Amino acid sequence: MVKERIERVKGTRDLLPEDMAKRRWVFERIREVFEVYGFKEILTPTFEYTKLFQLRSGEEVVKQLYAFKDKGGRDISLRPDLTSSVARLFVNKFQNAPKPVKWYYITNMFRYEEPQSGRLREFWQAGVELIGSANIEADAEVIALMIESYLATDLKEFTVNIGDRVLLDEFAKMLGVEDDIGLMRLIDKKDKMSREDFIASLKDFGLSDDAIDKVLFLIELKGKPDEILPKAYELFKSDKAKEELKKIEELFELLKAYGVYDYALIDFGIARGFDYYTSIVFEAIAPNELGIGSIGGGGRYDNLIEVFGGKPTPATGFAIGIERLIPILESKGLLPSFRLSPDVFVIYIGKEFEVRAKAIEITQALRKAGIKAEYDLQGRKLRKALEYADKLEIPVVIILGKRDLAEGKVTIRDMATGEQKSVAIEKIVEEVKEMLG
Amino acid sequence: MVKERIERVKGTRDLLPEDMAKRRWVFERIREVFEVYGFKEILTPTFEYTKLFQLRSGEEVVKQLYAFKDKGGRDISLRPDLTSSVARLFVNKFQNAPKPVKWYYITNMFRYEEPQSGRLREFWQAGVELIGSANIEADAEVIALMIESYLATDLKEFTVNIGDRVLLDEFAKMLGVEDDIGLMRLIDKKDKMSREDFIASLKDFGLSDDAIDKVLFLIELKGKPDEILPKAYELFKSDKAKEELKKIEELFELLKAYGVYDYALIDFGIARGFDYYTSIVFEAIAPNELGIGSIGGGGRYDNLIEVFGGKPTPATGFAIGIERLIPILESKGLLPSFRLSPDVFVIYIGKEFEVRAKAIEITQALRKAGIKAEYDLQGRKLRKALEYADKLEIPVVIILGKRDLAEGKVTIRDMATGEQKSVAIEKIVEEVKEMLG
Numbered sequence: 001m002v003k004e005r006i007e008r009v010k011g012t013r014d015l016l017p018e019d020m021a022k023r024r025w026v027f028e029r030i031r032e033v034f035e036v037y038g039f040k041e042i043l044t045p046t047f048e049y050t051k052l053f054q055l056r057s058g059e060e061v062v063k064q065l066y067a068f069k070d071k072g073g074r075d076i077s078l079r080p081d082l083t084s085s086v087a088r089l090f091v092n093k094f095q096n097a098p099k100p101v102k103w104y105y106i107t108n109m110f111r112y113e114e115p116q117s118g119r120l121r122e123f124w125q126a127g128v129e130l131i132g133s134a135n136i137e138a139d140a141e142v143i144a145l146m147i148e149s150y151l152a153t154d155l156k157e158f159t160v161n162i163g164d165r166v167l168l169d170e171f172a173k174m175l176g177v178e179d180d181i182g183l184m185r186l187i188d189k190k191d192k193m194s195r196e197d198f199i200a201s202l203k204d205f206g207l208s209d210d211a212i213d214k215v216l217f218l219i220e221l222k223g224k225p226d227e228i229l230p231k232a233y234e235l236f237k238s239d240k241a242k243e244e245l246k247k248i249e250e251l252f253e254l255l256k257a258y259g260v261y262d263y264a265l266i267d268f269g270i271a272r273g274f275d276y277y278t279s280i281v282f283e284a285i286a287p288n289e290l291g292i293g294s295i296g297g298g299g300r301y302d303n304l305i306e307v308f309g310g311k312p313t314p315a316t317g318f319a320i321g322i323e324r325l326i327p328i329l330e331s332k333g334l335l336p337s338f339r340l341s342p343d344v345f346v347i348y349i350g351k352e353f354e355v356r357a358k359a360i361e362i363t364q365a366l367r368k369a370g371i372k373a374e375y376d377l378q379g380r381k382l383r384k385a386l387e388y389a390d391k392l393e394i395p396v397v398i399i400l401g402k403r404d405l406a407e408g409k410v411t412i413r414d415m416a417t418g419e420q421k422s423v424a425i426e427k428i429v430e431e432v433k434e435m436l437g
Numbered sequence: 438m439v440k441e442r443i444e445r446v447k448g449t450r451d452l453l454p455e456d457m458a459k460r461r462w463v464f465e466r467i468r469e470v471f472e473v474y475g476f477k478e479i480l481t482p483t484f485e486y487t488k489l490f491q492l493r494s495g496e497e498v499v500k501q502l503y504a505f506k507d508k509g510g511r512d513i514s515l516r517p518d519l520t521s522s523v524a525r526l527f528v529n530k531f532q533n534a535p536k537p538v539k540w541y542y543i544t545n546m547f548r549y550e551e552p553q554s555g556r557l558r559e560f561w562q563a564g565v566e567l568i569g570s571a572n573i574e575a576d577a578e579v580i581a582l583m584i585e586s587y588l589a590t591d592l593k594e595f596t597v598n599i600g601d602r603v604l605l606d607e608f609a610k611m612l613g614v615e616d617d618i619g620l621m622r623l624i625d626k627k628d629k630m631s632r633e634d635f636i637a638s639l640k641d642f643g644l645s646d647d648a649i650d651k652v653l654f655l656i657e658l659k660g661k662p663d664e665i666l667p668k669a670y671e672l673f674k675s676d677k678a679k680e681e682l683k684k685i686e687e688l689f690e691l692l693k694a695y696g697v698y699d700y701a702l703i704d705f706g707i708a709r710g711f712d713y714y715t716s717i718v719f720e721a722i723a724p725n726e727l728g729i730g731s732i733g734g735g736g737r738y739d740n741l742i743e744v745f746g747g748k749p750t751p752a753t754g755f756a757i758g759i760e761r762l763i764p765i766l767e768s769k770g771l772l773p774s775f776r777l778s779p780d781v782f783v784i785y786i787g788k789e790f791e792v793r794a795k796a797i798e799i800t801q802a803l804r805k806a807g808i809k810a811e812y813d814l815q816g817r818k819l820r821k822a823l824e825y826a827d828k829l830e831i832p833v834v835i836i837l838g839k840r841d842l843a844e845g846k847v848t849i850r851d852m853a854t855g856e857q858k859s860v861a862i863e864k865i866v867e868e869v870k871e872m873l874g
Contacts (some may be wrong), residue, residue, distance in 0.1 A: 005528060005745065005746030006746070007525075008522075009485060009507075009511065009513060010509075010511075012482030012483075012484070013482065014480070014529075015480040015481075017477035017479060020480060021478070036807060036808070036810070037811075038811040040454035040457075042453055042454060043452040043457060044445070044451050045446060045449030045450065046449075046547070047559075048443075048445065049446060052443045068505030068506070070505075070549065071549050072447075074446065078483075088443055088444075089451050092444065092445070092451075093451075100815065102811075110483070112508050122483055132815070133814045133815055135814060137797075138814050250790075254794065254797060256794070257794035257801075308443060309442030309443070340477050356694075357690070357691065358694075360574075360577075360694035360695055361694050361696075364581075364694075364696055370473060374475040374539075377567070377575050377578060378537065378572065379574070388535055391535055392535060
């Protein structure tokens with residue numbers, strides 16, 4: 001057999017026990033909020049027909065697909081997000097279900113892009129989709145839920161910045177721009193370039209100086225509604241835009257009722273990468289020194305169900321980026337520390353079967369009582385076994401000698417203090433529970 | 438935009454809220470046992486270099502790989518199991534960690550094979566790997582853990598059948614068979630064919646009538662050790678085989694100490710599909726009428742770490758097949774039923790902002806108290822909203838009228854009895870808690 005050392009694939013990572021403990025903590029916190037809001041968990045397959053992701057026509061996403069042909073010649077792709085799959089599932093089976101359908105997921109996605117801080121080729125998202133309500137209440141519900149999800153992880157410094165695709169469309173019309181999607185892409189990239197480069201790119205795009213001034217005015221429309229909305233009403237003159245601004249005004253009033261108003265801001269410069277958003281869009285930002293941008297985002301996508309062959313059905317949702325959230329929580333010291341080592345380590349002395357069997361019985365009795373217990377599977381000598389327990393910071397060690405056993409006793413050692421005492425075998429569980437507090 | 442209805446890919450499935458609730462229940466039960474045994478959760482990437490799976494040389498698995506080239510020209514495969522990835526991770530980073538390393542995982546795998554009962558192209562496994570101990574205690578530990586995992590899901594009718602690859606090797610030598618792997622593959626398939634076909638396939642393989650009789654004798658060696666071991670000592674004469682039988686004898690004694698002896702059986706006809714097993718192998722079987730065979734399996738693989746470029750390191754582990762276990766639990770009525778609908782539904786009458794905002798405030802107050810509450814995002818008329826609550830079997834409905842609100846009250850309706858009462862807004866949470874019991 002060839003001996004060859006193989007590394008993991010670029011852009012992927014191994015999650016070690018501590019990573020998993022942190023993730024589970026974050027997942028459970030978020031899950032609890034999702035469920036109390038009445039969202040139900042679903043999971044779609046890891047791969048779908050490539051066509052599903054192409055249909056949605058988000059160009060950037062299609063470029064980044066893990067696309068391949070399977071052995072049956074099918075064009076398959078690993079999911080880049082869950083929204084397409086959820087829409088497919090809805091069209092296949094749930095069009096006649098009572099509305100709204102409220103689903104959530106916590107799972108992994110795949111994008112073939114250059115790995116960088118907070119961007120991996122396999123990454124996890126916790127998200128929701130709310131399908132079947134066109135009301136602004138539905139937008140308020142998912143935005144409030146997103147805010148409360150972050151709060152549940154103890155994050156406090158963050159905002160959810162809210163923009164609107166209809167307004168951006170109207171804005172493009174106002175400027176006489178035909179390629180409105182092109183303009184939105186440019187606006188979307190504004191935070192990744194200098195002001196000079198941004199202006200230059202708008203010039204390249206064909207905008208006049210006057211139009212560029214308007215764009216610069218638009219992207220400065222960031223803040224609380226009472227400050228921003230009056231300016232927006234000045235900028236936008238079309239009836240459609242005014243109606244949309246009224247909706248946003250109401251949205252923020254509803255967010256007050258939800259009790260999350262403090263975390264919401266207007267940011268009319270937000271477009272969001274995906275082409276399928278149709279109205280309210282939003283992005284969560286948490287200030288950090290790790291170079292991590294948005295830690296989640298979402299918006300309304302009222303056309304997608306129809307694109308996938310369903311009846312016209314409004315929908316909205318968001319996804320939280322777990323590989324972005326966790327480092328931020330970590331850098332702010334918001335994650336608890338997790339003890340992963342066992343609570344008790346049972347060491348036996350000698351090779352006699354009777355002693356080994358008793359070590360197992362004691363270990364099992366502790367486990368049955370819900371105590372994380374191990375016995376020395378390696379059969380080490382006492383000194384080595386104690387060194388092992390010490391290295392793993394196991395707080396309690398039980399030592400079984402043959403002579404002690406004959407008297408129905410064991411030695412229990414408190415590894416922090418080094419104190420030892422002799423305890424009757426039938427009292428072990430009780431004693432250990434007391435020592436562990 | 439094209440309107441096209443897209444189905445999910447053959448051999449995959451969508452997991453709906455009820456499926457997810459069942460799975461989470463099963464996962465949490467199993468996870469608890471894994472953790473109390475001191476195993477720690479890890480997760481490796483969904484795809485690895487194809488070479489990783491080829492190196493292990495399990496021919497059948499390689500044939501069934503979801504293998505593809507990524508955009509960087511890399512040969513990548515979706516993982517068919519986690520053992521190879523775990524071994525890779527161990528070699529890359531954990532060779533010098535204190536032994537044994539005890540890891541568990543609960544995640545999805547992929548195999549390109551014909552979909553059939555209990556076999557999907559994407560499926561989930563809960564498994565453990567115990568790396569670094571060559572002692573029979575380690576085999577006993579993982580077998581006991583497997584048994585306790587099933588017991589934790591309330592499954593009671595099942596056995597873990599234990600075989601041995603060394604004995605099968607010795608048996609092949611005894612018969613003068615050179616292609617021992619080929620013989621094992623045949624033996625492994627015995628349960629999937631008639632006795633006649635099995636005998637015919639042994640003849641095709643080149644065995645004499647006498648050798649075939651021996652094979653038939655071997656595969657009948659199934660049962661408790663006190664019955665089977667004496668017969669095995671008669672069949673096997675080599676020192677190596679006798680030593681191995683002694684180990685099995687001791688293994689069952691240890692399983693007594695673990696308290697799981699009743700669920701363990703000898704079955705010398707077990708080979709297990711993978712070529713990397715080196716000694717003790719085992720398979721869990723639960724009688725069922727669903728056509729589901731093994732519900733989990735594992736064994737010792739002492740060479741794999743070395744094949745992957747590591748220092749020689751003994752290891753053992755198992756995986757539980759979730760898509761096989763759950764239908765069996767279900768068919769035996771062992772899964773609890775899960776209420777997925779909200780506990781409370783808040784309905785408001787009229788379109789006034791004040792009323793809508795109050796509906797949200799009440800809903801949020803209930804949610805903050807941990808009660809799964811929703812309000813009518815659709816803004817339906819009272820009758821329609823009540824019909825919706827009835828359809829979803831939501832036990833408690835709160836109705837907000839404008840006049841009631843002026844008095845600081847709402848109507849609470851018990852949907853089971855139809856009884857209604859007027860309650861002060863500040864008493865709602867208390868009242869609902871009482872009604873939900």
